[in-house]
Amino acid sequence: MTARQQQSISSLKYYLYDRPIHPELFEIYNDRHLITSGYEAQIWVTGCTHVIGFFRDGRSLVELTADDRADLPQRGMIKHVAFRGEKVLQHKRSGGINYMMNFQVEQMSPMVYHKTHHDLAKIGAARGMFVPFPTWMTNPPLTPFTFIDYEAKPSGLHVFAFHAFPDDLTIVKTQSLFELI
Numbered sequence: 713m714t715a716r717q718q719q720s721i722s723s724l725k726y727y728l729y730d731r732p733i734h735p736e737l738f739e740i741y742n743d744r745h746l747i748t749s750g751y752e753a754q755i756w757v758t759g760c761t762h763v764i765g766f767f768r769d770g771r772s773l774v775e776l777t778a779d780d781r782a783d784l785p786q787r788g789m790i791k792h793v794a795f796r797g798e799k800v801l802q803h804k805r806s807g808g809i810n811y812m813m814n815f816q817v818e819q820m821s822p823m824v825y826h827k828t829h830h831d832l833a834k835i836g837a838a839r840g841m842f843v844p845f846p847t848w849m850t851n852p853p854l855t856p857f858t859f860i861d862y863e864a865k866p867s868g869l870h871v872f873a874f875h876a877f878p879d880d881l882t883i884v885k886t887q888s889l890f891e892l893i
Contacts, residue, residue: 720779720877720880721795721817721877721880721882721884723779723780723781724761724777724778724779724780724794724795724884725777725778725779725780725792725793725794725795726775726776726777726791726792726793726794726795726801726813726815726886727775727776727777727778727784727789727791727792728773728774728775728789728790728791728792728801728803728811728813729772729773729774729776729785729788729789729790730771730772730773730774730788730790731772731774731787731788732765732767732772732774733763733765733774733776733784733785735756737782737783737784738756738758738763738778739758739759740756740757740758741757741758741759741843741858742756742757742841742843743755743756743757744841744862746862746864746869748864748865748866749866750768750866750867750892751766751767751768751809751868751869751890751892752766752767752768753765753766753767753864753869753890754767755841755860755862755871757841757843757858757860758776758778759845759858760845760856760857760858760875760876760877760884761776761777761778761779761858761875762775762776762777762858762860762873762875762886763775763776763777764776764869764871764888764890766809766811766869766890768807768808768809768892769807769808770807771807771808771809772807773803773809773811773890775811775813775888777795777873777875777884777886780794790803791803795815795817795884796817797816797817798814798815798816798817799814799815800812800813800814801813801814805893808892808893809890809891809892809893810889810890810891810892810893811888811889811890811891812888812889812891813886813887813888813889814886814887815884815885815886815887816884816885816886817882817884818882818883818884818885819880819881819882820881820882820883821881822881825854825878825881825882825883826854828883829854829876829878829883832857832859832874832876832883833855833857833859833876835859835861836857836859836861836874839861840859840860840861840862841858841859841860841861841862842857842858842859842860843857843858843859844856844857845857850878850879854876854878855876855878856875856876856877856878856879857874857875857876858873858874858875858876859873859874859876860872860873860874867891867892868889868890868891868892869888869889869890870887870888870889870890871886871887871888871889871890872885872886872887873885873886873887873888
């Protein structure tokens with residue numbers, strides 16, 4: 713099974729863990745390791761999905777998006793939710809970390825999707841982490857991609873992720889905030 717077949721919007725889920733997740737569970741296409749005085753963070757692009765790990769004083773919060781058929785551990789899983797519509801999720805005071813995330817699955821008309829796809833790809837090429845997947849392309853000239861933009865501050869990490877699914881004319885958007893308390 714190819715990674716593109718594994719990552720369809722209909723089977724995409726959000727997961728939150730209170731422990732680190734091993735990188736061998738994923739195909740990592742791009743990664744960033746951030747170190748600040750108050751925390752460490754790891755951001756992985758894992759196809760049209762992602763993993764964000766936030767670590768402080770031996771405590772962990774790990775957000776990931778993955779296909780619901782992914783072989784993920786049950787131990788340490790705090791919550792999991794299917795990606796449908798729009799949702800806000802929170803987890804307060806986990807080892808000195810407040811966490812909030814919202815996601816939106818936005819299906820668009822062909823014209824609006826084409827413009828949004830183009831704009832996000834242009835911004836992604838200039839900053840953050842941008843990973844296109846041309847070998848997954850079935851709807852030329854639009855390429856599936858992941859674009860992750862982030863802001864690391866001493867008090868926390870703010871992450872915006874965009875996953876483009878041209879075959880479905882859909883963008884999955886997530887906004888995550890890990891905040892030290």
